[in-house]
Amino acid sequence: MSWLAEFDTRLEELDAAHLTRTRRVVVPETGARLTVNGRSMLAFCSNDYLGLANHPALKAAVHEAVDRYGVGAGSSPMVSGFSAANAALEDELAGFVQLPRALYFYAGYATNASIVPALVGPGDAIFSDALNHACLIDGARLSKASIHRFDHADLAALDRQLAASPATRKLLISDAVFSMDGDVADIAALHALAQAHDALLLLDDAHGFGLLGPQGRGALAAAGLTGAQASPRVLYMATLGKALGVAGAFVAGPDRLVEWLLQKTRSYTYATAAPALLAESLRAALRVVGSGEGDERRAHLAALIARLRRGLAPGSEAGIDAAGWRLMPSSTAIQPLVIGSNADALRVMAGLQEAGLWVPAIRPPTVPAGTARLRIALSAAHSAADVDTLARTLQVLARGAAGP
Numbered sequence: 001m002s003w004l005a006e007f008d009t010r011l012e013e014l015d016a017a018h019l020t021r022t023r024r025v026v027v028p029e030t031g032a033r034l035t036v037n038g039r040s041m042l043a044f045c046s047n048d049y050l051g052l053a054n055h056p057a058l059k060a061a062v063h064e065a066v067d068r069y070g071v072g073a074g075s076s077p078m079v080s081g082f083s084a085a086n087a088a089l090e091d092e093l094a095g096f097v098q099l100p101r102a103l104y105f106y107a108g109y110a111t112n113a114s115i116v117p118a119l120v121g122p123g124d125a126i127f128s129d130a131l132n133h134a135c136l137i138d139g140a141r142l143s144k145a146s147i148h149r150f151d152h153a154d155l156a157a158l159d160r161q162l163a164a165s166p167a168t169r170k171l172l173i174s175d176a177v178f179s180m181d182g183d184v185a186d187i188a189a190l191h192a193l194a195q196a197h198d199a200l201l202l203l204d205d206a207h208g209f210g211l212l213g214p215q216g217r218g219a220l221a222a223a224g225l226t227g228a229q230a231s232p233r234v235l236y237m238a239t240l241g242k243a244l245g246v247a248g249a250f251v252a253g254p255d256r257l258v259e260w261l262l263q264k265t266r267s268y269t270y271a272t273a274a275p276a277l278l279a280e281s282l283r284a285a286l287r288v289v290g291s292g293e294g295d296e297r298r299a300h301l302a303a304l305i306a307r308l309r310r311g312l313a314p315g316s317e318a319g320i321d322a323a324g325w326r327l328m329p330s331s332t333a334i335q336p337l338v339i340g341s342n343a344d345a346l347r348v349m350a351g352l353q354e355a356g357l358w359v360p361a362i363r364p365p366t367v368p369a370g371t372a373r374l375r376i377a378l379s380a381a382h383s384a385a386d387v388d389t390l391a392r393t394l395q396v397l398a399r400g401a402a403g404p
């Protein structure tokens with residue numbers, strides 16, 4: 001029998017382990033509401049942290065750009081795809097994050113999967129936090145450098161690994177805000193270790209850009225390593241489909257390093273450039289993020305984060321702890337509630353869904369086995385009442401799960 005028949009069995013095994021993933025067809029409504037498979041739901045699953053994906057200024061920028069540039073970019077940025085809009089965006093991104101130069105990519109996954117192999121290769125060494133995003137891990141594998149994984153945020157272990165490595169070229173890679181835990185990396189300490197061991201530090205700030213630091217300039221700015229304090233050994237990468245509300249990514253840092261990435265990153269050279277209409281909407285998004293309106297949106301989000309954490313505090317009426325659930329210690333918009341088993345996490349997700357709330361259950365391999373969780377993502381598009389509804393519904397479900 002052909003091996004192709006195995007796919008039936010494999011799919012059945014996924015299903016038996018509660019690991020089948022399903023997509024839902026959504027249409028945005030107003031605020032954080034979505035029509036999901038035809039039903040109106042209050043959603044806590046979007047990374048549109050500032051609520052910009054539906055912002056009138058971003059939409060207007062797209063309309064104007066379509067009239068001027070048309071729709072598709074037509075080719076790689078190395079051929080004729082580097083529009084005036086994309087060039088202006090790169091300059092503005094570099095200015096915003098206060099680093100010498102930026103390179104704009106069509107997607108974050110493709111950026112990390114491809115810049116890591118452009119920086120290091122066989123015989124070189126990569127040091128990678130155990131909770132790094134899949135695209136950093138895939139980039140490390142593609143590079144064929146040796147990979148040293150350290151336990152999440154265990155900087156003493158990292159120090160030992162760096163000291164023990166005979167490699168001359170050492171690349172340290174880390175999420176700046178961890179996507180499934182919501183905690184922020186100790187960037188100053190990572191940078192100090194990079195300095196001590198002559199390593200290059202690559203930071204992925206997908207969940208901090210637009211949110212952390214003064215005016216939302218990102219986790220590197222928050223750590224004081226931009227502008228006059230910019231380091232020659234840091235590459236800063238961030239995505240543009242989350243807080244910026246659009247799509248794409250960029251990498252920024254020292255001019256010669258960015259020039260090297262421009263020359264050698266295969267997903268940059270061999271992929272069609274992002275359309276100018278996206279670059280123009282991103283330029284509009286940057287203006288909002290850096291403005292007083294951006295500050296207001298960040299302040300509103302911070303208040304919602306505090307409100308949810310109060311509502312789910314252990315020992316409170318919530319009974320979250322009695323059910324054996326654990327709200328992780330996060331100060332960012334990512335507020336994970338660890339449930340435990342895959343089946344239990346799916347049950348809680350289903351209970352919320354019945355109440356009209358959509359919070360995704362995240363299961364292995366995205367998170368370690370036994371730590372299946374609800375990944376609650378808050379956004380400036382939520383209201384205080386939305387957050388109260390979520391906390392109240394979770395309390396009811398927790399009391400049910402804890403039993404009499």
Ligand SMILES: *Cc1c(COP(=O)(O)O)cnc(C)c1O
Pocket residue numbers: 106107108109110112133135175179204206207239240241247248249
């Ligand atoms: C979302 C994400 C990416 C991928 O970015 P896309 O633009 O969505 O491809 C990369 N890194 C991290 C940490 C992310 O959360």
